[in-house]
Amino acid sequence: MQNGEILTIALIVFIIAPLIAAFVSERKNRDRNLWVLTCFLCPPLLLVLLILPKRKTPPRRMFADEDRDNDGFFPNRD
Secondary structure (H helix, E strand, C coil), rough: CCHHHHHHHHHHHHHHHHHHHHHHHHHCCCHHHHHHHHHHHHHCCEEEEHCCCCCCCCCCCCCCCCCCCCCCCCCCCC
């Protein structure tokens, strides 16, 4: 194989692995954003996601809803 072919295969893997991770993580009730990022950076971690069992509870959200997240830092402009 030439260098161009290896690079093309690597780019395809780095694009397809996060897409698959997004679908699999949703089905297993895992944090989709975390798994897409980790599988983009290291595609073999998709195998770890496939081995993990399905969670019974939904994943915790990293960012709270805008409506409920009022810590008073910014004044309301209403």
